[in-house]
Amino acid sequence: MRRIIGFLALIAAVLLMIFYAAHNQPSKSDREQIISLIAKGQQSIERKSVNGVMSCVSNNYSDDMGNNADRLRVYVADAFRQPGRFQVAVQTPLIEVRGSQAAAAMHVEVDYVASGERDKVFSGDITLILKKEHLRRFLIFPTKEWRVVSAAGIAHFD
Known part of the structure; x- marks a missing residue:
């Protein structure tokens, strides 16, 4: 009896994953998806x-300063x-989408707050280059999501 219950639970879990993957396709426009990605990063x-x-950030990230995803993580x-x-x-970013690639230009300000003091560590225009990459949900279901593959304008970060 326990085997049957375990087997039914496994089937139910698989069916839920399939349902989730089938109905969780992004219904947002590319622009809305990119704005959501920027908000998530913020x-x-x-x-x-x-x-x-x-x-x-894409695993294939690279920029003009020689950074890659691993170095960026550090x-x-x-x-x-x-x-x-x-x-x-x-x-609000200016976004230009061309197929599976996009550019998002925006003004960004970053303040560091510690011990009641506020220091501006960055204020400038940044352009993010994005690509819609193939990913897998639950290691099985294919999907596409926007990721940052390069950035320009961060060279003067203090």
């Missing part, structure tokens, strides 16, 4: 979540070790 920085930030983790917190303000 919130991840403010929460000091390295994994949250890196979930917005920089982010190092910055988040500081005792204070970050506040990020992003102006």
